[in-house]
Each structure stands twice: as C-alpha cells, then as structure tokens.
Amino acid sequence: MTTSQARVIVADSGSKRIPAQEIFSPRSSDSWTHTRAGDPRGYIETPALKELWIHTGSACNLACPFCLEGSSPGDTRIPLVKLDEITPFLHEAVELGVQQFSFTGGEPFVNRDFVKILSAASALRPCFVLSNGTQALLGRAKQIEPLRDSAHPIRFRISLDYPDIAKHDAGRGEGSFVESLQGIRFLRDLGFEVSIARQMLPDEDAQAVEDAFHALFREHGIEERLPFTVFPDFGLPGSEDGSPEVTETCMLKYPTQQSREHFMCTYTRMLVKRDSGVRVFACTLVDDDPGYDLGGTLAESLQPRIMLRHHRCFACYRFGASCSAP
Secondary structure, rough: EEEOOEHHHHOOOEEOOOOOOEEOOOOOOOOOOEEOOOOOOOOOOOOOOEEEEEEEEEEEOOOOOOOOOOOOOOOOOOOOOHHHHHHHHHHHHHHOOOOOEEEOOOHHHHHHOOHHHHHHHHHOEEEEEOOOOHHHHHHHHHHHHHHOOOOOOOEEEEEEEOHHHHHHHHHOOHHHHHHHHHHHHHHHHHOOOEEEEEEOOOOOOOOHHHHHHHHHHHHOOOOOOOEEEEOOOOOOOOOOOOOOOOOOOOHHHHOOOOOOHOOHHOOOOEEEEEEOOOEEEOOOOOOOOHHHHHOOOOHHHHHOOOOOOOHHHHHHHHHHOOOOOO
C-alpha cells in the first residue's frame, strides 16, 4: 500500500537544512487507474444493484463543522432534488432488482419534496433515511405520520455524535441533542425502526460509549437499546487526509466477490443532482469527485470498474462501509 503524500524538500540554506514538508492535495486529478507511486489501483466490480441511495440535496438546517457533505442552511453544492426527477430512476432500479431505497443529505427533511419522494419510494421497496432528527423532521410530523402505512417499511437513522450533550451540541448547535431525542421518540411512537449514527472516538471502548448513550436515553424516556452504526471522520468535501492508497495488492485481502461486499460500491449507487440533471455516482462518499460520475442511467453505471482512488476508499478498506447497516 502506498501513501498519497507528495514531499517537497526545501533546499539547504547555508549549513542549516530546512526539514521536509508533506503536502496533501486532492486525488480527483490523479490517474484513475494508478496510484501516485505508479501501482495499479484496487478496484471493485458491481454484479448487481441491491441498494439505491438518493441524495436529497446538501442543504441542512444545521451547520456541523465536520460534515462530510459540507452541509449548512441554504447550501447549494448539491441542489435539492424533485420527485419528478427521481421517479424514472426508482422504476429503473426496481427493474434491475433493487432491494432498498436509501436517502441522505444534507438533511432530507429540509427538501420540501422529500416526503413525497419517500412516499413514492416506499410504495415500491423498503426505505432507509438518514436524518439529524431535529426540527426539520419534527416540523413535518403531520406529513410523516401517514408513512407508517406505506406498503414497505421505512427505517430511520438519527445522528447523535457523542454520549455527552454539551460536546454534541458544540458541533451541532445548542439544544440539538434533546431535539434529536424528541425526533427518536416521535418516530418510535409511530412504530418506525430507529438506529443511531455516532462518531468513532480514538481508542474507544465501544461498549462503554454505547452504555453511556443508553443511560442518557433512559434519562429522557427512551428505554430500549437502540442499535448503533459507528463512523470514522471522513473529512470535508474536496479534502485529502493523506491516507494510504488502495492498490491491487491490497485487495488480495478480499479475494472473493462475497468478501468485496465489504465495500459499499459493490452493490450500491447514489443519485446526485447536478446542473445537467440527475447523475449516478458510485456511492455515498465520493460525490465530490467527478470521476465517480458513472452516467445518466443505473444500467450504464453498473458497467465500469470502480477504481478505489478517493481517500475515503481507505476507510472502507479498513473498517468496511455499509451506510445502511444495521
């Protein structure tokens, strides 16, 4: 495995040597097929589409400084998508055998069309929604209530970063933790399944972290032990963290097609609205790199090999990535 580090050595000044500096630059302009060291990149092939993600737009009611989408109120990096733009893809996905529709943002409930989109999708297949669970969701309570009678179930995952209200609110805004708990109670009272997305802590004791969450939940009237999904820091859009590049040799760790389902792009695609229309990207983590724009139809997007060029690909390699598990 190689690193994506470009070293610049500044020349000696007299007898005093200025130390080397490491400079990280985004990989979107790098070779699609080879690493910076010249090694063949690792890649993924997609035998079938199991899950289709829909990006509802990068606008959010919160402005978290660590957001992997760089979302904030009014953000337009990814425009808000409309139901009529998504509908043809929903039907194409069903024809291709998709098993689930999943939704991310931004905050999906900021999008005024989202409840209509979710209603249309859940009439066709089970659905999964990522949300911060705050006022954007709670403000659409009357629209959400009828969704409990959808033909297919809808699951929600609510983001709660830390089992420390002050620390959570420092990133998401004062009162956001308690609002999210209100969102969780509202969804559970309607009978929807709910899980929690939290941030990975350095050298953490995962059981202790989740026990601390559950203690807080009980204090706020949530008695059940909700399941968790843990995410590392993926960095901001367009960033480069200097993580190792994944080569063909690295991929010997995953020799079979089944083992390569460790990588989300083995079975998913994501719809992203651009100025030219809705495009199909490889997965939920790479919409900041135009190299992962795989075409204007789902069928077209399943043909190319997905080269593991993005710095977030290493997080999948190391930890595995299923943005909809559990």
